[in-house]
Amino acid sequence: MSRGRQLISLFLTMMKIGLFSFGGGYAMLALVETELVSKKRWIGKEEFLDMVAISESTPGPLAINSATYIGYRLAGVIGALTATAAVVLPSFTILFAISFFFDAFLSFSYVAYAFQGIRVCVVFLILSAGFGMLKSVRRHPLELTILGATFLGMLLTSLFAVDFSSIFYILIGGAAGLFVFLLFRIKRGKGGTET
Amino acid sequence: MIYLELFLVFLKIGAVSFGGGYGMIALVREEVLARGWMDEERFLNFIAVSESTPGPLAVNMATFVGAEQGGFWGSALATLGVVLPSFLLILLIACLLKNLLRYHAVQAFLGGVRPAVVGLVLATAVGMMGDVFLSAADGGAHAFDFRAAILFALLLLAALGYRKVFGKKISPILLILFSAGLGILFYGVG
Known part of the structure; x- marks a missing residue:
């Protein structure tokens, strides 16, 4: 396949993925696998799993991440650019169009009533996503402490309207993970064979 | 800028x-x-x-x-x-x-x-x-919105029931549609 043809094929496939990736995240994982692994055979099953881990x-x-990765693997930096632009393009176009009609749409009274119900649903979805993510947290004192401290800290700062960006919680969590890791390493280095 | x-x-x-x-x-x-x-x-x-x-x-x-x-x-x-x-x-x-x-x-x-x-x-x-x-009531004071709480409970039941019957998670879009219907019923009619 010539390079031009390959880029076009890459662009179209990624656009298709971008257009049908409703629900985001894991919902589109199956679609990506069908398109890239089973149909196009651009990467193997194993590399696909590596890519998901990355x-x-x-x-x-x-x-976005998988588009960039696949694009690069197939056609270098140009491929990465092509694939990433292609996967973003459908939602960009749709949301840009919606931004013109959103408020007019909401001003219909029955639509507004519907959205009163929908807002409750969105909170429910976020809460259940949070509970789903709990499963990925190991039952390990450090991780549970970070989780609990972040949860409480975030609730308290928002309750008392303290300005504390959630970026800090993410960075503090990462730093704590790193710190404990290094601490254990030093301890092990000095104490010889501990656990 | x-x-x-x-x-x-x-x-x-x-x-x-x-x-x-x-x-x-x-x-x-x-x-x-x-x-x-x-x-x-x-x-x-x-x-x-x-x-x-x-x-x-x-x-x-x-x-x-x-x-x-x-x-x-x-x-x-x-x-x-x-x-x-x-x-x-x-x-x-x-x-x-x-x-x-x-x-x-x-x-x-x-x-x-x-x-x-x-x-x-x-x-x-x-x-x-x-x-x-806690919806802002007419006076601007916060009042507990019972309809929202009932709606939330119904959504929870729907999600759990769907999982029980079909053995998989309900799609967010389906749940959003369901909540839209409930919203019209609760706030538009009620």
Whole structure:
């Protein structure tokens, strides 16, 4: 396949993924796997799982991360650019269009009533996403402490309207993880064979 | 300058949005509420729209807020900002640091980030529950909204019932449609 043809194929496939990735995140994982692994055979099953692991450990949405990765693997930096632009394009176009009609749409009284119910649903969705994420947390004193401290800290700062960005919780959590890791390493280095 | 502000705010969001999906919701909420780009009600409305349209929440949010605040270029720059950090990082990993994630120190850092993100999501949800259940009544005083509480309970039942009957999680879109119907029933008719 010529390079031009390959880029076009990459662009179209990623656009398709971008267009049908409702629900974001894991909802589109199956779609990505079907398109890239089963249909196009651009990467193997194993590399696909590696890619998911990388996406999970780096910031940014899964769809974007996997597009960048696949694009790069197939056609270098140009491929990464093409694939990332393609996966973003559908939602960009749709949301840009919606931004013109959103308020007019909400001003219909029955739509407004519907959205009163929908807002409750959104809170429910976020709460259940949070509970779902709890499963990924290991039952380990350090992780449970970070989780509890972040939860309480965030609630208290918002209750008392203290300005404390959630970025800090993320960075403090990471730093605590790193600190404890280094502490154990030093301890082990000195004490010889401990656990 | 609004273009630069949009770009930088969403660059920041893109750089620390670990955990995907709802993982970044605490930060986005903070930023858009603090800057007056949205209020809580609009923010929740928007999440529903984002769930019902394709694309990741972070990108949808960037596009929408950018368009409202700065037209096409605001929208384009905010979206570029939110995508750029992960784009560069993935590129770096793919071409240079294949083993970056195998370092124990990196894993230790991420091991601390993960529970923090979960804590943030749960705290945000609890904070939002306060806003949704305590509706501002006519006098401006907060009153407990029983309809919202009943609606919440019905949604919980629907989600649990769906799982019991079909053996898998109910799709967010289906649940949103259900809640829209309940909203019309509770607030429009009742």
